[in-house]
Amino acid sequence: GAVVSQHPSWVICKSGTSVKIECRSLDFQATTMFWYRQFPKQSLMLMATSNEGSKATYEQGVEKDKFLINHASLTLSTLTVTSAHPEDSSFYICSSSGGSSYEQYFGPGTRLTVT
Amino acid sequence: GNSVTQMEGPVTLSEEAFLTINCTYTATGYPSLFWYVQYPGEGLQLLLKATKADDKGSNKGFEATYRKETTSFHLEKGSVQVSDSAVYFCALKGPSSNTGKLIFGQGTTLQVKP
Numbered sequence: 060g061a062v063v064s065q066h067p068s069w070v071i072c073k074s075g076t077s078v079k080i081e082c083r084s085l086d087f088q089a090t091t092m093f094w095y096r097q098f099p100k101q102s103l104m105l106m107a108t109s110n111e112g113s114k115a116t117y118e119q120g121v122e123k124d125k126f127l128i129n130h131a132s133l134t135l136s137t138l139t140v141t142s143a144h145p146e147d148s149s150f151y152i153c154s155s156s157g158g159s160s161y162e163q164y165f166g167p168g169t170r171l172t173v174t
Numbered sequence: 175g176n177s178v179t180q181m182e183g184p185v186t187l188s189e190e191a192f193l194t195i196n197c198t199y200t201a202t203g204y205p206s207l208f209w210y211v212q213y214p215g216e217g218l219q220l221l222l223k224a225t226k227a228d229d230k231g232s233n234k235g236f237e238a239t240y241r242k243e244t245t246s247f248h249l250e251k252g253s254v255q256v257s258d259s260a261v262y263f264c265a266l267k268g269p270s271s272n273t274g275k276l277i278f279g280q281g282t283t284l285q286v287k288p
Contacts, residue, residue, distance in 0.1 A: 065217075091274060102263065102280045103218070152217050156274040163274055165210075165217040 061087045063155050065166035072143055072173055079139045080169045082153035088133035089155035093163065094126075097150040109136055133157070143173040176201045180264050180279035187254055187286050195249040195282045197238075197264035205266040207231075207240055207247040208276070212261045221249075221262070259286045 062085040072078050082092060091110050095103040107123075109115035109130035117123045127139040136155075140147055150170050154163040181196040199205065206225045210218040222231030227242035236251045247264060264279040 063217075093275070100281075100283070102278045105275065108275060154218075162220070162223075163276060165219070167217040168215075170215075 061085075061155065061164040063089075063153065063164045063166040065151075065153055065169050067169060068167065069170040070172070072171070074144055074173055075142055077139055077141045078143055078171060079137055080151055080153075080171075082136045082138070082155070082166050084134045084155040084157070084164075087155075088157050089136075090133065090157045091155070092130055092136040093154045093156075094128060094136075094138050095152045095154070097152060097168075099150075103152060106138075140171065143171070145173045147171065148173045176205065176266060176268050176277045178264050178266055178277055178279035180262075180282050182280075182282070184283040184285055187284070189256055189286055189288050190253045191286075193249070193251040193254045193258075193284065195262055195264075195284070197247045197249065197279060199245050199247065199264075199266050201245075201266055201268055203269040204242070205268050207238070208265040208267070209236070209238055209247070209249050210263040210265060210278075212263065212281075214260070218263065254284070254286045256286045256288055259284055 064083045066081045094106045097103050106121045107115040107117045109128050115128040130136040152168045154165045156163045177200045208223045209221040211221045212218050222233040224231040224240035230239045238247050238249045261281045261283050263281045265276045
């Protein structure tokens with residue numbers, strides 16, 4: 060299957076600062092990328108869907124000004140958590156899809172801890 | 175709307191026991207169905223999938239059959255190993271989805287003891 064990487068794998072930041080998480084599709088062109096949030100022992104919550112070169116589509120209840128998503132190329136999408144607060148601490152997972160199958164390939168996740 | 179319901183966990187089994195994790199769905203038309211596995215501290219990996227009714231997905235000894243009549247996609251394995259301990263997610267993709275958006279169940283934790 061396709062390989063998707065995320066960087067960093069974990070990050071600790073202070074409240075009020077911003078954090079950027081990268082999601083890279085290493086061996087295929089991802090026309091669509093998804094960003095999920097996962098709380099401990101819970102399922103994945105889709106935050107937004109982004110298509111290369113266009114604005115992301117956010118799910119209901121997700122603040123687009125707080126969670127900035129950029130999908131500038133077919134291999135890279137970034138999620139920036141702005142003015143982070145402790146309640147933003149979570150496991151963030153991206154996935155990529157491309158081609159006609161629409162199968163999603165998941166990154167390994169990024170654990171964010173806001174102190 | 176579309177939804178997925180999984181049996182609650184955790185499921186605790188002894189090594190070599192038979193595993194069933196139930197999954198039922200609600201969707202219009204014929205969705206595609208998936209099982210994903212998440213090992214501790216990692217992202218999700220596709221375990222198996224089925225795209226039409228009566229299809230059986232299989233991988234690494236795991237199987238699931240797409241049952242339209244019961245709207246189910248139960249995961250089974252004949253003999254589990256300690257290394258199968260993980261969280262398992264059932265998911266669907268709606269037939270009308272043009273983005274590949276997945277709807278996940280709540281996940282079921284499997285613990286296999288030696």
